[in-house]
Amino acid sequence: MIIQVPASSANLGPGFDSIGIAVSLYLKLEVLGPSDNWQVDHQLGKLPHDETNMIVTTALSVAPDLPPQHLQVVSEIPVAHGLGSSSSAIVAGIELANQLKDLNLSKEEKVEIASQIEGHPDNVAPAILGGLVVGTHINGHFSAVEAPLFPYAFAAYIPPYNLKTADARAALPYQLEYSQAVHASAVANTFVASLFAKNYDVAFKLMEADRFHEPYRKELVPELDQIRELGKKHGALATYLSGAGPTVMTVIDNDDYGLFEQAVHAAGLKGKVVRLHPDVEGVKLI
Numbered sequence: 245m246i247i248q249v250p251a252s253s254a255n256l257g258p259g260f261d262s263i264g265i266a267v268s269l270y271l272k273l274e275v276l277g278p279s280d281n282w283q284v285d286h287q288l289g290k291l292p293h294d295e296t297n298m299i300v301t302t303a304l305s306v307a308p309d310l311p312p313q314h315l316q317v318v319s320e321i322p323v324a325h326g327l328g329s330s331s332s333a334i335v336a337g338i339e340l341a342n343q344l345k346d347l348n349l350s351k352e353e354k355v356e357i358a359s360q361i362e363g364h365p366d367n368v369a370p371a372i373l374g375g376l377v378v379g380t381h382i383n384g385h386f387s388a389v390e391a392p393l394f395p396y397a398f399a400a401y402i403p404p405y406n407l408k409t410a411d412a413r414a415a416l417p418y419q420l421e422y423s424q425a426v427h428a429s430a431v432a433n434t435f436v437a438s439l440f441a442k443n444y445d446v447a448f449k450l451m452e453a454d455r456f457h458e459p460y461r462k463e464l465v466p467e468l469d470q471i472r473e474l475g476k477k478h479g480a481l482a483t484y485l486s487g488a489g490p491t492v493m494t495v496i497d498n499d500d501y502g503l504f505e506q507a508v509h510a511a512g513l514k515g516k517v518v519r520l521h522p523d524v525e526g527v528k529l530i
C-alpha cells in the first residue's frame with residue numbers, strides 16, 4: 245500500500261493560518277509490512293527513523309494499538325521550507341492509521357484530527373481535500389471550506405536555506421493595534437470574497453497586501469521583495485511568502501513561466517525555481 249500526500253502552500257498573502265492550496269510535490273509513504281519495531285526508511289536528512297518520526301507519532305495518536313510497521317518514505321517536499329512538509333507527515337500518519345485499522349475516517353474527521361495536531365488548518369486541510377481551502381476553528385473545532393481554484397500555475401522559488409515555522413512565528417508581533425487589525429482583517433475578507441467571486445484583478449492585488457505576517461517576516465526572507473519586483477516586470481499575477489517561508493510563491497500564467505524563471509536566475513538568486521500546479525485530489529492511495 246502506498247499513501248500519497250501533496251505539498252501545500254499556506255497563507256497566500258493575507259490568509260494567515262486560514263488559507264492554503266495543495267500543490268504538485270508529493271510525499272509517498274509505502275507500507276512494507278509488519279515489523280518488530282517501527283522502522284521508517286527515508287533520505288530526508290536528520291528526521292528520525294524510529295517511532296519518534298512524526299508520521300508514526302501521528303498514526304499512534306489516532307490508533308494507539310497500531311502494531312509496528314516497516315515504512316518507506318520518499319518525499320519531494322523540502323523540509324522546513326514553507327511547503328507543508330510537517331502537514332504532509334501528519335496527513336500521511338492519519339491515513340496510515342485509517343487504512344491499517346479500517347477506521348473509515350471521513351474527510352471532515354481527518355481535517356479535524358490533523359488541524360488539532362498542527363494547530364491551524366491552512367496546510368493540512370488542502371493536503372487532505374486537495375485544491376484551495378479556507379478554514380478556521382471555533383469552540384475548539386475546525387471547519388474547512390473549499391474555494392474555487394484559480395486557473396494559473398505557480399513558480400516556487402525555493403531558497404537553499406531552510407526556516408523552521410517556529411522561528412518564522414517568533415518574528416511576529418505579540419499583538420496588533422486595533423485599527424491595524426481591522427484593516428488586516430478587511431484585506432483578508434475582501435481577498436476571500438474575490439476568490440469566491442473569481443474577481444482575480446482584486447484577488448491578486450490583495451494577495452500582495454497582507455498585514456498579518458509578511459511585513460514582519462520579510463527580513464528573514466529578503467528574496468520576497470526582490471522576486472515580487474521581478475514578477476511585476478515579467479508578467480506574474482502576484483507573489484507571496486509560502487507558509488512560514490522561506491519559499492516564495494509566484495502565481496503566473498503557464499505561458500509567462502519560462503521568462504520569469506530565467507529572470508530569477510539572471511538576478512543571481514541561488515535557489516531553485518520549480519513550476520507547480522494545484523493538486524485537486526489531496527491525500528490518496530496509489
Ligand SMILES: Nc1ncnc2c1ncn2[C@@H]1O[C@H](COP(=O)(O)OP(=O)(O)OP(=O)(O)O)[C@@H](O)[C@H]1O
Pocket residue numbers: 252254271288291297298299317319322323324325326327328329330331333367407408409410486487488489
Ligand atoms: N517527511 C517527514 N517525515 C517526518 N517528519 C517530518 C517530515 N517532514 C517534516 N517533518 C517534521 O516537520 C518539521 C518541519 O516542520 P516546519 O513546520 O518547520 O516546516 P514545514 O512544514 O516544511 O513548513 P510550513 O509549515 O511553513 O509549510 C521537521 O523538523 C520534522 O519534525
Ligand SMILES: N[C@@H](CCO)C(=O)O
Pocket residue numbers: 254255260261262364366367409412413457487488
Ligand atoms: N500559517 C502558518 C503556516 C506554517 O505552518 C504560518 O505562516 O506560520
